[in-house]
Amino acid sequence: MPRLPKPTKAAGGLFPGAPAEDKPAMPAHQANIDGAARGNPGPASYGVVIRDGKGELVAKLKKYIGRMTNNVAEYYGLIAALDYAQTHNIRALRVESDSELMVKQMQGQYKVKSEDLRPLFERAKKMSMGFESFHINHVYREQNREADALANEALDETAEAPPRPGAPVKAEVSETKPGPRWIKARFRSGIMYPLEDIDLPDGTEVEFVLRPLRKPAK
Numbered sequence: 001m002p003r004l005p006k007p008t009k010a011a012g013g014l015f016p017g018a019p020a021e022d023k024p025a026m027p028a029h030q031a032n033i034d035g036a037a038r039g040n041p042g043p044a045s046y047g048v049v050i051r052d053g054k055g056e057l058v059a060k061l062k063k064y065i066g067r068m069t070n071n072v073a074e075y076y077g078l079i080a081a082l083d084y085a086q087t088h089n090i091r092a093l094r095v096e097s098d099s100e101l102m103v104k105q106m107q108g109q110y111k112v113k114s115e116d117l118r119p120l121f122e123r124a125k126k127m128s129m130g131f132e133s134f135h136i137n138h139v140y141r142e143q144n145r146e147a148d149a150l151a152n153e154a155l156d157e158t159a160e161a162p163p164r165p166g167a168p169v170k171a172e173v174s175e176t177k178p179g180p181r182w183i184k185a186r187f188r189s190g191i192m193y194p195l196e197d198i199d200l201p202d203g204t205e206v207e208f209v210l211r212p213l214r215k216p217a218k
Contacts, residue, residue, distance in 0.1 A: 027053025035073025046077030047150025
């Protein structure tokens with residue numbers, strides 16, 4: 001009786017020539033992203049919430065990014081999510097955003113006409129192509145509350161952003177630090193003599209800038 005050839009890994013099964021089995025689908029991480037701007041342009045930030053394939057929270061990202069438009073902030077959030085995924089060797093990523101403009105631009109349904117958005121779009125598109133699996137979908141704001149809250153927290157934590165409507169007002173601090181005072185002084189024999197009375201506690205440290213107002217008399 002002739003011997004059958006030994007099965008090989010290349011055969012993909014018990015018998016040579018059998019079709020290779022499909023690999024199981026890789027569980028995708030999910031990133032919910034949001035960009036916020038108080039004014040357009042105005043103080044802006046992004047928020048990102050990332051969960052693994054089981055729905056477990058793995059990261060929360062938020063950052064104030066300066067004075068920008070809301071659409072620019074959305075792309076900053078997307079790039080932050082993509083960067084986190086690549087840095088942590090995540091190979092399958094599903095992104096959800098309530099920015100219909102950005103989602104449809106990334107899906108190829110809308111053209112990118114804004115000069116401010118084009119370089120961000122090109123960077124995000126290039127980064128997304130590095131994943132084994134990448135999808136981006138539009139969701140309503142109610143489904144994106146966590147990312148929206150993070151973006152607003154980043155704005156609330158900076159003094160450059162106006163308070164959002166309905167946000168609790170922080171209590172005013174009664175004690176204030178005194179501002180700097182400009183006082184003329186005269187330097188003589190290695191000692192600086194103030195030309196005004198200064199009432200300061202002993203041990204107080206001060207800073208001074210040497211800027212001669214006039215040349216000393218000969």
